[in-house]
Amino acid sequence: MAEAQIHVHLTAAPGWALVDGAIQKRYDFPDYHRTMAFVNAVAWVAHVEDHHPDLLVSYSRCTVRYNTHSVGGISINDFICAAKLDALLP
DSSP states (O other): OOHHHHHHHHHTSTTOEEETTEEEEEEEOSSHHHHHHHHHHHHHHHHHHTOOOEEEEETTEEEEEEOBGGGTBOOHHHHHHHHHHHTTOO
């Protein structure tokens, strides 16, 4: 996906940003239990979609990074999965 297309899709994806060749978002939670519940939900989405993000997990936050290794960049699948993650939370 060309950088101009990425930026168009980012306008429809609040909180997501282009960082080092991937789209990335940090989710904040009040405690570890809720962080891990989110991580488990992300794992389920990744399994169903067969599209796996990189995760950085700490006590009260999870940073999610998507890119598509098979195309060597960002694809529409990254944005689809990003939207599915955003739909997990109110």
